[in-house]
Amino acid sequence: MTSDALPARLAEIVEDFASAPPRDRLEMLLEYSQSLPPLPERLREHPERLEPVPECQSPLFVTTELDEGLVRIFADAPPEAPTTRGFAGIFHAALDGLAPADILAVPGDITARLNLAEVVSPLRLRGAAALLGRIQRQVRELVATTAAR
């Protein structure tokens, strides 16, 4: 699959990371960790509604909702885990507000295409792949539940 098939924002992000020198890639990941929006009040009061992603080295929680047919993504990780927050920030920036089908079409190897393995280490990238997997599973469930109504 070429990156043409990716949602536009995600394709841009992949292109940005792929073309940046290694040092800048870390800096960009840090910026995504800072741009991850805080959870809305209703979710902060009910952390049990978020699903843990134990494959990440640091605690990461994610939940998705359907809002007028579009997917909203909410994720949280502690500030002392900026790498994990950075992955969550990337997926939030790339996928929040898209249609379910667009999110489900994102290939599982997308985290490898960010070209981060060399600067972050493959071990740390596993958490990112697991996060995408969970977002997609939640979206599948949301779609199924909505269809059954």
Added chain:
Amino acid sequence: MAIPLDTDPKLAQYADPSSLVTTEWLAHHLDDPGLVVVESDEDILLYETGHIPGAVKVDWHTELNDPITRDYVDATGFAQLMSAKGIARNSTVVFYGDKSNWWASYALWVFTLFRHPDVRLLDGGRAKWQAEGRPMTTEPVSRPKTPYPLVERDDSRIRAFRDDVLAHLGRPMVDVRSPDEYSGRLLHMADYPQEGALRGGHIPGAANVPWARATNPDGTFRSRAELEALYGGEAGLGAGDDVVVYCRIGERSSHTWFALTHLLGYRRVRNYDGSWTEWGNAVRMPIEREVDPA
């Protein structure tokens, strides 16, 4: 000029008081020429969110390991790394990091493989420094390149390989993982990625002393008496014993290696860095699964 030792009374109780410094001491010595502060964290970006002024980052995963073979860098790789970080052979290196210095201990242990002469750990690590409201900065640090000699890594004193551990069976060994990993109930740490062990349990005869029991809630090391009670009393070890410590990849056990070697003065402690990710995957390694009733 040699960097003075920290004469804080808490450190005087330990076997090697020169191996630790307090946050108070470091705050006063940050600008000493000849002293390099190294931050080593689990999270590769944590340093970038703020670090002790002047500290350089050394990443355990991407910088201390060989990129191809599962091993540490060699003499050339280490000399290049030191040179790039601005560390000279006669620099005093003070390590600190997140998670009670878990990764900082690992970095210190790797520096010790290269016999870097003066290595010290910041008692309490990053969390204590921050909790005390001491300065942190995101200012990029650039130290002038230093010459660093080619020094062969010495794996004979403080590192154990799988065959060494096989030959060591029946002698003192400490598994520093969580009780659930030790018993075989979990293949990896709770909340941590599965790093691929096919079998669960522990090396036969190993005592289970989770690494964090050596620390206080603020991340500093427990008193010498408490450490004696833990390792000497509970785990039945002695300072003259030949001891092997291990965990999952050798990081948590570096912390225990540090406590036994530098704080209690044990003379022969080796860290088995292959640890459970090697032992739990290798063919025909003996494994125990029951939890020791003691």
